[in-house]
Amino acid sequence: MESCFIRDIAGEGVEVWGMFDVIIVGAGPAGSATATFLGRRGYRVLLVDKARFPREKVCGEFMSPEIPEVLDRLGALPAIREKKPWETQGIFISSYQKFHFKLDFSTYFPHREDTSTLGFNMPRFLFDEILFRNAQATGIETLEGFKVTDLIFQGDQICGVRGIHPTGDKLELRSRMVIGAGGRNCIVAKRLHLHRGYWWLKKVALMTYFKEVHDPRKYVEMYIHPPGYCGIAPLGEDRLNVSLVVDWGAIQNRRGDLRDYFLEGLFRNRLVREKLAGAQPEGHLKGVGPLAFKAKRCSWDGALLVGDSAGFIDPFTGEGIYHALRSGELAAEVVHEAFKAGNLSKEFLQSYDRTRIQEFRKKFRICHALQHILYRPWLANFVARSMARDSILKKWLIPWKPSED
Ligand SMILES: Cc1cc2nc3c(=O)[nH]c(=O)nc-3n(C[C@H](O)[C@H](O)[C@H](O)COP(=O)(O)OP(=O)(O)OC[C@H]3O[C@@H](n4cnc5c(N)ncnc54)[C@H](O)[C@@H]3O)c2cc1C
Incomplete structure (x- = not known):
């Protein structure tokens, strides 16, 4: 990667690397999906992760039936199938x-x-690596073992990240936009004070x-x-x-x-x-844990949050990976529109918040409703019995949106 970009030595031993269009912090499903969709459009993307792939991840490792469609659009389905999940x-x-x-x-x-x-x-150890390699295949730049420690601002606008290179060097990486895909402890969301816990959950x-x-x-x-x-x-x-x-x-x-x-x-x-x-x-x-938290908003001047960094409630519905992939796809669309319009302000980028909520509203409601149902035996039993009888509840409590193929 060093060969591609001008490398300066700035003051205080901090190295500054060349300019990217987008830096994506975190190469889980959300980061890799966003990187793939942007890389395909020809953007200069840098995808960084503090881990090296393959890496483990605490997860139920269930891929919901909506996931294959996104994997197909990502071009990753053949590689997944090859592993015979x-x-x-x-x-x-x-x-x-x-x-x-x-x-x-x-x-x-x-x-x-x-x-x-x-x-x-499928073990995340395999799944996430396939998505990461799939993103690399679009020609984007990647940096493993790089821990992002802070954001760089120009006024209110985010214009890069600071972090520690695997060699121990401190680096500054500049970009026109930053995507927070660092999961539940995403530094982008934390630095912007966007995460909130649920006191009752x-x-x-x-x-x-x-x-x-x-x-x-x-x-x-x-x-x-x-x-x-x-x-x-x-x-x-x-x-x-x-x-x-x-x-x-x-x-x-x-x-x-x-x-x-x-x-x-x-x-x-x-x-x-x-x-x-x-x-x-x-x-x-x-x-x-604690598992549940939400983001106050998922757009900022020069930044968006995708996947878990945008919020998470509970793994019961097994929807986290689908949300990660699909939110990455939605974010890539909005980033493309923002670059075309030459407008990276939070006013412009907040169309991502709207689209994301529109798309996931039903899933979020089900997730919340389940938290009230699961831990009340009489209610859980009532719902389970009704579901077993094929009641109308089946329509309301199913998070999937069947494809129209
Ligand atoms: C117990 C449990 C079970 C679950 N089971 C399921 C399931 O069966 N099915 C399902 O669909 N979902 C499940 N989920 C949810 C799912 O695991 C997440 O929704 C999904 O991993 C989110 O992907 P992501 O890319 O947003 O984040 P992650 O997969 O967490 O990836 C974030 C990446 O960012 C990197 N990173 C973090 N901080 C930094 C930093 N400072 N600098 C550089 N890199 C950084 C990390 O190393 C990591 O690779 C479960 C969750 C839990 C907790």
């Missing part, structure tokens, strides 16, 4: 061991004859893998039961991704290994006990 037929939801129902993708996407283009599960997720599984099944399974809910996603013939979402307060003051708490929480549910009988936990237990 675990195809899922739908979602199984069990409420307090009393009621359960299934949502079959084929019911909602009847036109898709090829089941491999419905939902699937403090949850944390614990996650690990199980091996030697006897019956992985073709459904992503969600078990609502104290101390929270558990998600199980098969990744192969004998491997599962297992996560448990609980109250932040329940683990906040616990010392030492949370593994016992995690296993005890899982096995309080008889159905989960039966499902995991004979299976063995594999690898470290990972955790993330």
Whole structure:
């Protein structure tokens, strides 16, 4: 990359690299998607990440049935299929061991004859790397192991980032726009003081893998039961991704290994006990939380937020990656319009906030509604029983917008 840009030595040992159109902070699904769509349009894009790919990510690793369409537009679907991800037929939801129902993708996407283009599960270790390499293939510049520590301003306008190069050097990278795609701790959102927590919603997720599984099944399974809910996603013939979402307060003051708490929480549910009988936990237990937060706005003078950096509520609906990819696509459109108009002000860029809300309004409402339903056994059971009977609720509580192909 050094060969492409003029490299100056500025004062105080800070190096300044040449000018980009757009710097994207974070190369998860949101950053890589934004980079691909902008790279294809010929913009000079720099995609940076503090990690090196492939890298791990705490996630349920379920890709919802809307994702393949975006992957197709990104040109990443063949590479994903080549890895033979675990195809899922739908979602199984069990409420307090009393009621359960299934949502079959084929019911909602009847036109898709090829089941491999419905939902699937895949380790993020593989998935995110494919998207990152796919972005690189458009000819953009990338920088791994680079941690962004601050933004550069000219007046109110953001015009680059500061960070630490893997060599330990401090660097300043200049651009006409910056996209915040750094996930829940995105430095762009934090520096602009845009993130807000939900006082009434403090949850944390614990996650690990199980091996030697006897019956992985073709459904992503969600078990609502104290101390929270558990998600199980098969990744192969004998491997599962297992996560448990609980109250932040329940683990906040616990010392030492949370593994016992995690296993005890899982096995309080008889159905989960039966499902995991004979299976063995594999690898470290990972955790993330508090889960829920929102961004006051997702546009600024010279900046936009995409993916999780724009907000996150809860992983129950398994919609985070779709939101990451699609918000990246929407942001790329708005960035293109802004460059064409020569207007990078927040007044112009706020059309992104409007489009994003329009597009995701229903999903956000479902996410909020679920937070009131999940932890009230009588309500969760009522909803589960109604869903099992094919009630009208099925129309309201399904987050997917079936394609019209
Ligand atoms: C427990 C749990 C389970 C989930 N399960 C699912 C699921 O099954 N399906 C689903 O669709 N969604 C799920 N989600 C949500 C999903 O993981 C996220 O929505 C998705 O990862 C968002 O992608 P992103 O690109 O916005 O952010 P991320 O994937 O978090 O990527 C952000 C990137 O930014 C980089 N970065 C951060 N800070 C800096 C910095 N300062 N400098 C440089 N780089 C930086 C990071 O290294 C990272 O690579 C789950 C979430 C949780 C917590």
